[in-house]
Amino acid sequence: MASCAFLCSYRSVMSQAVPPLLSVHPSRALVDEKFSVLVENLPPGCPVTIRSLYQSEDKDFWEAYGHYVSNHKGTVSVSEDISLGGTYTGKEAMGLLWSMRPIPGSRKGLRLRKKDTCAPMLVTISVYSGHGDVSDQAPLASALVERWHVAPGVQRIEITEKGVRGTLFLPPGPGPFPAMLDLWGGGGGLQEYRAALLACRGFASLALEYLKANDTKPKGLDMKYFETAFEIIRSHPQVIPDRVGIIGLCFGTLVTLSLAAECPTIKPRCIVCISNIHSKSNENTIQEFPQEIPEKYNKLHMMEDVVVWRDMGLAVLEVEHPKVKVGNINCPMLLINGTDDQNWPTVEVASDVSFSCWIPSCLASVAQWRGFFC
Known part of the structure; x- marks a missing residue:
């Protein structure tokens, strides 16, 4: 009950305060290039889920997510903070990419392979309130990023x-x-x-x-x-x-x-x-x-x-x-x-x-x- 009340209070605060700010740098990079995901303007000590979502060329959806708690400044940094659960745990700067898996209910036996190397992977990074199932929840903030397999000039x-x-x-x-x-x-x-x-x-x-x-x-x-x-x-x-x-x-x-x-x-x-x-x-x-x-x-x-x-x-x-x-x-x-x-x-x-x-x-x-x- 206490955690439920806290979460409801948190959502109430989020609806009234300045909305969270989600930034991903670089937003356009190679798929194996490290990137930073930063969430700001959160209340201190609040649970959030940061999730990546990608639709493959076969039209299947893949996801990865980590559970975080904002620090005393109200920020979460994926590259610096520890994921407490999800598809990966610990300090994993690239966890939102390497731990991707088919979303629940997907076809069996899927493999994530890029067919057209001249087109980018379009990955949506989102932040959600709480540590529960976020599949049907509206995100607090989102950003679309490009991950490429071919660099300019190749x-x-x-x-x-x-x-x-x-x-x-x-x-x-x-x-x-x-x-x-x-x-x-x-x-x-x-x-x-x-x-x-x-x-x-x-x-x-x-x-x-x-x-x-x-x-x-x-x-x-x-x-x-x-x-x-x-x-x-x-x-x-x-x-x-x-x-x-x-x-x-x-x-x-x-x-x-x-x-x-x-x-x-x-x-x-x-x-x-x-x-x-x-x-x-x-x-x-x-x-x-x-x-x-x-x-x-x-x-x-x-x-x-x-x-x-x-x-x-x-x-x-x-x-x-x-x-x-x-x-x-x-x-x-x-x-x-x-x-x-x-x-x-x-x-x-x-x-x-x-x-x-x-x-x-x-x-x-x-x-x-x-x-x-x-």
Whole structure:
């Protein structure tokens, strides 16, 4: 009753006093650029919810929110104050972006992916009274912000030469630049947003399409295709030829490790593997892996309408099974994993890879994140 009376009193004060002032700086920036969210003109010690809302290109709504209490000056700063609850807790300057999730009642199995990298994400930041459900509540103040994947001056070039399909992003300026070959995972399709951000940070980056979207039984996955793609970006006049690395996600890490370990024509400057896979098919190839492994080990199960591969991956690790010869890799390697990854036992795989690479010619570093990558 006391908290209810306080909240009613607070709302009464808010209706009579100067309305809260919400400011977001910068209001237009890259999606990975830190920003400040400040709420002023609040009564001291008052509970508020700060929420972000985004409608994806698939027309699904995503949200993130934190619960705050204003200080003695009547202000809340997302970058400096602690969130007491919501989709994130603690001091999280970027929590309103990285903790976004589908709003209640959304379709199952959604992923937040930007398709058109040349258009911004339009995110509404709002402040609400109290710490309850604010979905049907009118905000006290709102601000619309733009979050971009392409900075001014970045060039986007479609690649269709030599049978290779992809998109090349070049940083502003004449170069030459270091470069990355960007390989996404088994979900397939052409995903550009990571390559676009790499170009914003000074790397020429080729986002490569090598699987059709949702192709669970890939055919004709020839390593020559990846060798050709690597050579296209390596030989580009605005690229430093001996400073080309490879970055892969999930199934893309299997390709990345295979290229670095077993293709004599490819000598990457470094490799980055996110959510690692290093098991191959019984024929010692990567082509049959997505189809053969589920059929042989049959340990798939469902979690919230999503297929979970983790137990199957653990079964593969426990037996003698062909793996990429990661001991042959002689460039620096960064392995990034989510400790709550249910798609594949990436932490265990990273440990196995690191152990196999414990030789002077290869420096393997492992970074872990409490969560998962998609």
